[in-house]
Amino acid sequence: MTIKETRAQFPVLDTKVYGKPLIYLDNAATAQRPESVVSKWNALVHTSNANIHRAVHKLAADATDEYESTRNTVKDFLNASSREEIIFTSGATASINLVAFSFGEAYVHEGDEIIVSDAEHHSNIVPWQMMCQRKGASLKVLEIEDNGSLSPERLEKLISEKTKIVAISHISNVLGLVNPVKELVTACHKHGVPVLVDGAQGIVHERVDVQALDCDFYAFSGHKLYAATGTGVLYGKKNWLDAMPPYMGGGEMIHTVSFSGTTYAPLPAKFEAGTQNLNATPTLVPAIEFVNSVRDSKEVEAEQNAITEYLLGVFSRDTRIKLYGVPRRTGEKIPLFSFSVEGAHHEDLALLLDKMGIAVRSGQMCAEPLMDRFGTTGMVRVSFAPYNTLEEAESFVKCLYKAIDMLI
Amino acid sequence: MTNMSLEEKKQQVVEDFSQFDEWLDKYEYLIELGKGLQPFPEEKKTEDRLIKGCQSRVWLDCEKRDGRLWFTADSDAIITKGIISLLIDVYSGCTPEEIAGDDFAFLEEIGLRENLSPTRANGLVSMIETIKKNAR
Numbered sequence: 001m002t003i004k005e006t007r008a009q010f011p012v013l014d015t016k017v018y019g020k021p022l023i024y025l026d027n028a029a030t031a032q033r034p035e036s037v038v039s040k041w042n043a044l045v046h047t048s049n050a051n052i053h054r055a056v057h058k059l060a061a062d063a064t065d066e067y068e069s070t071r072n073t074v075k076d077f078l079n080a081s082s083r084e085e086i087i088f089t090s091g092a093t094a095s096i097n098l099v100a101f102s103f104g105e106a107y108v109h110e111g112d113e114i115i116v117s118d119a120e121h122h123s124n125i126v127p128w129q130m131m132c133q134r135k136g137a138s139l140k141v142l143e144i145e146d147n148g149s150l151s152p153e154r155l156e157k158l159i160s161e162k163t164k165i166v167a168i169s170h171i172s173n174v175l176g177l178v179n180p181v182k183e184l185v186t187a188c189h190k191h192g193v194p195v196l197v198d199g200a201q202g203i204v205h206e207r208v209d210v211q212a213l214d215c216d217f218y219a220f221s222g223h224k225l226y227a228a229t230g231t232g233v234l235y236g237k238k239n240w241l242d243a244m245p246p247y248m249g250g251g252e253m254i255h256t257v258s259f260s261g262t263t264y265a266p267l268p269a270k271f272e273a274g275t276q277n278l279n280a281t282p283t284l285v286p287a288i289e290f291v292n293s294v295r296d297s298k299e300v301e302a303e304q305n306a307i308t309e310y311l312l313g314v315f316s317r318d319t320r321i322k323l324y325g326v327p328r329r330t331g332e333k334i335p336l337f338s339f340s341v342e343g344a345h346h347e348d349l350a351l352l353l354d355k356m357g358i359a360v361r362s363g364q365m366c367a368e369p370l371m372d373r374f375g376t377t378g379m380v381r382v383s384f385a386p387y388n389t390l391e392e393a394e395s396f397v398k399c400l401y402k403a404i405d406m407l408i
Numbered sequence: 409m410t411n412m413s414l415e416e417k418k419q420q421v422v423e424d425f426s427q428f429d430e431w432l433d434k435y436e437y438l439i440e441l442g443k444g445l446q447p448f449p450e451e452k453k454t455e456d457r458l459i460k461g462c463q464s465r466v467w468l469d470c471e472k473r474d475g476r477l478w479f480t481a482d483s484d485a486i487i488t489k490g491i492i493s494l495l496i497d498v499y500s501g502c503t504p505e506e507i508a509g510d511d512f513a514f515l516e517e518i519g520l521r522e523n524l525s526p527t528r529a530n531g532l533v534s535m536i537e538t539i540k541k542n543a544r
Binding site: 018344348351352355356362363377407 | 487
């Protein structure tokens with residue numbers, strides 16, 4: 001697929017804001033949706049809207065098929081060993097909260113330790129803090145290396161006999177560096193400690209094979225992967241999911257219910273209480289098709305690499321700009337750049353860029369501990385998707401310089 | 409603007425803004441205002457003077473002299489500093505009754521409220537609330 005063909009699937013990219021062509025560079029917050037995702041969504045609402053799993057009528061059967069075949073697609077996409085290991089959630093945050101609660105109930109006791117890194121999104125910090133408070137456990141922090149990456153050696157030194165689980169991101173939403181997940185997992189498994197990988201950014205940019213990575217849990221959101229909002233996935237190894245108690249009660253998650261005691265449904269239903277997001281979850285299928293089609297495109301790949309190289313060059317040459325997350329090898333950096341400019345506030349830069357038609361993110365990026373680590377109150381972030389072009393990256397840089405000139 | 413009435417001051421701001429067609433020019437003007445704001449003493453940048461609800465940090469101080477309110481302020485973001493500078497230029501020297509009875513509608517007229525980003529719009533609301541609170 002060409003970049004032109006890719007862009008044609010996203011009508012929003014042809015729109016204007018304040019009379020200027022829209023350049024959407026906030027993809028790490030949420031991506032735009034291709035027509036195939038939107039039409040799937042519409043079709044399900046219009047023709048197959050019925051509650052899944054129970055009723056015997058035709059519409060319910062169609063809706064159930066759509067929902068359950070999505071599970072097969074996701075299983076193949078992640079190369080999970082069985083469909084029972086794929087749990088649908090409302091997003092990465094919900095997936096992590098599920099594990100923090102249910103794993104915590106099964107395995108964590110007073111005095112135990114949980115490890116997270118200081119580059120995590122709040123969604124991979126706060127659920128663990130809440131679990132630690134509930135269980136009387138403590139949270140240990142794995143510090144990033146100076147360039148922003150995670151070190152398996154450093155992680156291994158932090159693991160003790162009390163460590164129950166490690167939660168780290170595949171790619172930080174601020175730093176945009178691909179962490180050595182396989183090596184991090186190996187370091188933990190040497191000590192019998194399971195690992196949850198926050199894949200909210202990782203799933204978008206990397207080919208993920210959960211069996212090859214050998215991670216115990218992998219969490220991601222649909223909306224960053226071009227699917228509908230309110231969709232998400234938790235992959236978990238079957239032995240863990242089987243041993244963990246349910247997160248929420250009610251709906252499809254039961255086997256039998258009586259006032260003398262309730263038994264739970266087997267996987268995956270055990271973790272899917274209540275009516276599921278049945279019109280939206282199947283949009284993961286066209287979203288994954290879209291992702292696979294752009295991954296197979298040499299033209300898109302070359303353009304993404306050109307954007308990364310170009311911006312790394314711009315940011316390293318300009319001494320006024322500080323880039324956070326500097327790669328040490330090729331392929332380590334995804335086209336996601338968080339930076340600050342000496343003497344110009346991140347919010348001012350974002351406001352001026354917005355008026356020039358460029359959508360960027362500014363602020364703390366849901367990662368306050370990381371802002372503290374770098375001693376800053378916030379950053380500006382630009383994050384690119386396969387529909388973005390080198391030309392857009394060049395326009396962004398031109399506008400950034402204009403904004404800087406206005407401010408300092 | 410200190411010798412003008414509140415109405416005259418607001419009218420002046422609306423006129424000043426009407427010369428700009430482009431949003432970037434409005435921002436350029438706000439940046440200028442921000443850069444020209446009177447220095448705010450570091451020791452006054454305390455938690456109780458910090459306005460909640462802004463993405464950038466904004467400090468506002470209020471003194472009462474001869475029955476009138478006099479504001480000083482600062483921010484770490486220059487556009488916000490421009491906006492707060494505009495607000496305190498208009499409202500400094502007013503009586504508490506004048507401020508409490510004002511609807512701040514001139515901000516709509518110059519397009520500040522709807523054209524600022526949602527977080528900034530909230531920040532603006534917080535700034536107005538804080539100025540009004542000082543008038544009570």
